Amino acid sequence: MMGMEASASLLRLPKYLAYLKIRQRQGVTSISSTKIAEDLRQSPVQVRKDLALASSAGRPKTGYPMDTLIADLERFLGYHNTNDAFLIGAGHLGRALLSYQAFGEYGVSILAAFDTDKSLHGTEVDGKPVLPVTKLPDLARRMRVQIGILAVPETEAQSMCDLMTSCGIRAIWNFTVQHLEIPEGVIVRDENLAASFAILSKQLSVTIENETLKGGRES
Amino acid sequence: MMGMEASASLLRLPKYLAYLKIRQRQGVTSISSTKIAEDLRQSPVQVRKDLALASSAGRPKTGYPMDTLIADLERFLGYHNTNDAFLIGAGHLGRALLSYQAFGEYGVSILAAFDTDKSLHGTEVDGKPVLPVTKLPDLARRMRVQIGILAVPETEAQSMCDLMTSCGIRAIWNFTVQHLEIPEGVIVRDENLAASFAILSKQLSVTIENETLKGGRES
Numbered sequence: 001m002m003g004m005e006a007s008a009s010l011l012r013l014p015k016y017l018a019y020l021k022i023r024q025r026q027g028v029t030s031i032s033s034t035k036i037a038e039d040l041r042q043s044p045v046q047v048r049k050d051l052a053l054a055s056s057a058g059r060p061k062t063g064y065p066m067d068t069l070i071a072d073l074e075r076f077l078g079y080h081n082t083n084d085a086f087l088i089g090a091g092h093l094g095r096a097l098l099s100y101q102a103f104g105e106y107g108v109s110i111l112a113a114f115d116t117d118k119s120l121h122g123t124e125v126d127g128k129p130v131l132p133v134t135k136l137p138d139l140a141r142r143m144r145v146q147i148g149i150l151a152v153p154e155t156e157a158q159s160m161c162d163l164m165t166s167c168g169i170r171a172i173w174n175f176t177v178q179h180l181e182i183p184e185g186v187i188v189r190d191e192n193l194a195a196s197f198a199i200l201s202k203q204l205s206v207t208i209e210n211e212t213l214k215g216g217r218e219s
Numbered sequence: 220m221m222g223m224e225a226s227a228s229l230l231r232l233p234k235y236l237a238y239l240k241i242r243q244r245q246g247v248t249s250i251s252s253t254k255i256a257e258d259l260r261q262s263p264v265q266v267r268k269d270l271a272l273a274s275s276a277g278r279p280k281t282g283y284p285m286d287t288l289i290a291d292l293e294r295f296l297g298y299h300n301t302n303d304a305f306l307i308g309a310g311h312l313g314r315a316l317l318s319y320q321a322f323g324e325y326g327v328s329i330l331a332a333f334d335t336d337k338s339l340h341g342t343e344v345d346g347k348p349v350l351p352v353t354k355l356p357d358l359a360r361r362m363r364v365q366i367g368i369l370a371v372p373e374t375e376a377q378s379m380c381d382l383m384t385s386c387g388i389r390a391i392w393n394f395t396v397q398h399l400e401i402p403e404g405v406i407v408r409d410e411n412l413a414a415s416f417a418i419l420s421k422q423l424s425v426t427i428e429n430e431t432l433k434g435g436r437e438s
């Protein structure tokens with residue numbers, strides 16, 4: 001169990017992280033808890049205790065290597081959450097994805113769905129809530145969800161994509177055939193099912209042509 | 220409009236095709252309408268007229284090149300139908316696929332769905348009927364559908380795959396994570412959505428790790 005004291009430490013960690021990122025951008029490559037304490041006006045003992053929750057990279061003389069400390073803090077704070085996704089669009093396809101069992105086997109999961117259709121709000125699919133799209137920004141930030149799944153009609157694809165990237169979503173799994181315009185640093189994975197079907201169809205027709213040329217598939 | 224006569228020709232074409240395939244396997248590489256007429260006890264004029272519906276490859280002295288004539292007949296009879304598919308499993312995912320608009324843009328389409336769930340029989344999704352699985356063999360043969368889409372629970376995947384291949388389906392688009400055992404000559408395209416999601420998740424985590432090493436994504 002985490003005591004009151006550790007919980008207070010936890011609340012201070014994002015402050016350290018913001019501070020460290022500024023220092024890192026200034027070119028600082030390692031930093032001591034004494035220096036951090038001085039800049040943030042806290043006791044060095046407190047700082048060491050707080051940081052020890054997330055990182056064991058501190059060394060007596062040199063302090064913390066900056067990159068490692070930042071990475072440790074981000075990981076600890078869940079900034080590296082790359083397994084959870086929000087789904088936009090709870091139509092046929094969205095609902096199919098919400099109830100797709102195999103995601104768990106790969107350690108990935110959809111936490112909730114968002115839709116503009118009011119009649120769906122408050123409903124659940126396979127235990128996952130369907131919420132108003134207006135709730136997306138706040139929840140994405142609070143839950144640090146960085147993957148968005150886009151399963152909306154083509155006409156809404158770009159606007160919903162924009163909404164997602166504006167609230168910190170950095171990877172988009174795109175089930176629409178719409179080409180998405182995205183800010184730098186955002187990853188898109190296009191899942192074009194129609195193209196996939198067309199490839200299979202083409203493979204089959206090539207196989208059939210080859211068989212005809214070879215004189216039938218029977219030996 | 221196709222007259223009565225042409226329609227009678229049409230009914231004879233499969234007989235020619237069966238005969239030609241036997242000859243082809245015997246090593247015959249070209250054949251005249253006279254020879255076909257002789258073997259099938261029809262008039263040469265009739266044979267020429269019938270074949271002219273499907274092929275323009277006949278030459279006065281040499282007759283028809285065997286491969287070309289067979290390919291022409293198969294194409295004409297729709298044996299090369301590689302654009303239409305039947306769907307097995309009309310659950311969430313199946314229904315999503317039935318109403319997926321973009322297939323048309325790629326010239327492929329799902330004609331009907333089959334399910335073991337009686338409560339779905341007679342219903343439609345986006346104008347496409349949901350039928351009993353028992354109707355699959357007859358319809359697949361009659362409509363010459365050679366592509367099957369598998370969107371059933373894992374436990375039914377192999378048995379439904381077996382059913383499909385037993386009735387002439389030669390290409391399977393597999394949405395289950397089940398590895399399918401298939402007869403030789405059948406093509407399988409695995410559409411593992413869970414693996415696709417996992418790849419995106421991994422790409423994101425690699426990006427984040429790289430950014431951390433480089434000192435944040437801000438410039």
